[in-house]
Amino acid sequence: MIELENVAYSYGGGELLSDISLKLAAGSFHFLTGPSGAGKTTLMKLCYGALSPTSGTLRLFDKDVHTLDRDEIAQIRRRVGVVHQDCQFLDHLPVKENIALPLHVSDRSNEAETGDIDDLMHWVGLTDRAAALPPELSGGERQRAALARAVIMSPDVVLADEPTGNVDWDMSQRLLRLLIELNRMGKTVLVATHDLSLIRATKSQVQARVLRIANRRIQLAGADL
Amino acid sequence: MLASRDRHADRVVPPSGFTAQLTLFAAAAMAFLAVFALALSLASGRLAARWGDELARSATIRITAPQDQQSAQVEAALRILETTKGVRTARALTDAEQQALLAPWFGADLALDTLPVPRLIEVIEDADGMDPAGLRLRLAAEVPGAVLDDHSRWRAPLVSAASRLRTLGWTSTLLIAAVMAAMVTLAANAALAANAQVISVLRLVGATDAYIAQAFIRRFTIRTLIGASAGMALGMVAVLFMPGGNDETATFLTGLGFQGWHWITPLLVPPLAALVAFLATRMAARRTLETLT
Known part of the structure; x- marks a missing residue:
């Protein structure tokens, strides 16, 4: 799905990530952890083509990102669902339309009329909030709406960057359960979080691998978690 | 789109x-x-x-001469015009037409023959146009009282x-x-x-x-x-x-x-x-x- 080979990324003032080699296989579940500023978000952005590596090879769905034009990047985003810590919406459209947005932009508007979206809204527990505007949602509701929007296209990969950053423990657990369900349905999931207790609480439910970014490099964390 | x-x-x-x-x-x-x-x-x-377009196609010849020579000079000028290349028609304005032209300034009941009014000849050019300088030379030689106005000065x-x-x-x-x-x-x-x-x-x-x-x-x-x-x-x-x-x-x-x-x-x-x-x-x-x- 997503392959990084000796990837490095620098923001101009020195390298943030060096020599990263990583392969996200289909159906895998990965946690990405590390201190703030270590480059978790940068790595996530590399994975959905928002950034291009400054060196090394990055393949998204077997295509080298350096060879992709802007429209091909857009096509890839339809196969990668992204949830940010501070997820953004179109604030003037109700939640339901925001969740259906990926369908509209990819010319599949007619699917927004079917019952699938209602099932999805029910799955994330937002059925009652369908007509609300995004600014009216609580932190947890925003995260769940973002998750629903990320998966409505039935993507192959779900990337979640600190999805539990703004929500309480119960809501974190609930979001994680949704991500685990997605993984059981065959999606590749990568969750960036600095919250180790969340990782521990999840390990019993899913075969997850934990990646740690330290000193600009990525390493597979051991069983010490 | x-x-x-x-x-x-x-x-x-x-x-x-x-x-x-x-x-x-x-x-x-x-x-x-x-x-x-x-x-x-x-x-x-x-x-x-x-x-x-229109004004370039017309010119006026004004003949100022003593009364007794006037009509002779008009005829001489018309003869010259007949043989001038580029002139389609040329005719002397009638008394009535001259009077109409002057009416705005002198009133309608002006008696033309009591005044030394110059005679006017209207010249209409054909598509090729005439050579005003050449015409002027010929007029000067044969009709001393004639002045050619081809309107170009103000046009x-x-x-x-x-x-x-x-x-x-x-x-x-x-x-x-x-x-x-x-x-x-x-x-x-x-x-x-x-x-x-x-x-x-x-x-x-x-x-x-x-x-x-x-x-x-x-x-x-x-x-x-x-x-x-x-x-x-x-x-x-x-x-x-x-x-x-x-x-x-x-x-x-x-x-x-x-x-x-x-x-x-x-x-x-x-x-x-x-x-x-x-x-x-x-x-x-x-x-x-x-x-x-």
């Missing part, structure tokens, strides 16, 4: 009240001005053509003034189009900047640049089309009610307007304005989107 299959593309960009009205107003004002610039260009073009500056006016009119029309493009570009850039979050959300969920640009392009093109149509309509009404003159008193000022098929030209203003807006917004959107991830 504009006849969108997907109304949703329109809704993804939030409505913007104030800038929308500014765009409408500016488009209307520009179209109004464009109608006048067109009227000016076309009217001065007509004038230049008429002055250059030339009028024709060049009218041509210059026409050039200015067309330049103004082009400038108006350029200002319209600049105005739409500024408004589109402002809209793109104000909607940076919308654009980043759309990019994140897999929208192509074309889809995102479409929402802005549609909006500005339609706004400009509506504004320009209103401005054009007002401009045409204003031109229509310009006080006109009849054929004899028509001067440049009263002739400022459209004639015949020229009435169609202002109708081209709104579609052209919309085209300008379309291109300007598309360029602005492409430029902005290419800087984003």
Whole structure:
């Protein structure tokens, strides 16, 4: 799905990530952890083509990102669902339309009329909030709406960057359960979080691998978690 | 692209009240001005053509001589004209015609024969035109009292003034189009900047640049089309009610307007304005989107 080979990324003032080699296989579940500023978000952005590596090879769905034009990047985003810590919406459209947005932009508007979206809204527990505007949602509701929007296209990969950053423990657990369900349905999931207790609480439910970014490099964390 | 299959593309960009009205107003004002610039260009073009064309085809010979020699000199001049290359017809004006010409100044009951009024010969040239200098030489030799006036002395500056006016009119029309493009570009850039979050959300969920640009392009093109149509309509009404003159008193000022098929030209203003807006917004959107991830 997503392959990084000796990837490095620098923001101009020195390298943030060096020599990263990583392969996200289909159906895998990965946690990405590390201190703030270590480059978790940068790595996530590399994975959905928002950034291009400054060196090394990055393949998204077997295509080298350096060879992709802007429209091909857009096509890839339809196969990668992204949830940010501070997820953004179109604030003037109700939640339901925001969740259906990926369908509209990819010319599949007619699917927004079917019952699938209602099932999805029910799955994330937002059925009652369908007509609300995004600014009216609580932190947890925003995260769940973002998750629903990320998966409505039935993507192959779900990337979640600190999805539990703004929500309480119960809501974190609930979001994680949704991500685990997605993984059981065959999606590749990568969750960036600095919250180790969340990782521990999840390990019993899913075969997850934990990646740690330290000193600009990525390493597979051991069983010490 | 504009006849969108997907109304949703329109809704993804939030409505913007104030800038929308500014765009409408500016488009209307520009179209109004464009109608006048067109009227000016076309009217001065007509004038230049008429002055250059009709007046160039006629000349006058004035014969001032003692009464007893006058008719002999007129006949001599007419004989010369008959053999002059480029002259189609030449005839002496009758007493009645001369009287009519003088009536505005001396009154209708003027007795011509009591005054030493010069005789006038009207010369109509053919398409090739005549050689005024050659004619003057021949007249000077045989008809000492004849003076040829080929109107060029006062015609030339009028024709060049009218041509210059026409050039200015067309330049103004082009400038108006350029200002319209600049105005739409500024408004589109402002809209793109104000909607940076919308654009980043759309990019994140897999929208192509074309889809995102479409929402802005549609909006500005339609706004400009509506504004320009209103401005054009007002401009045409204003031109229509310009006080006109009849054929004899028509001067440049009263002739400022459209004639015949020229009435169609202002109708081209709104579609052209919309085209300008379309291109300007598309360029602005492409430029902005290419800087984003």
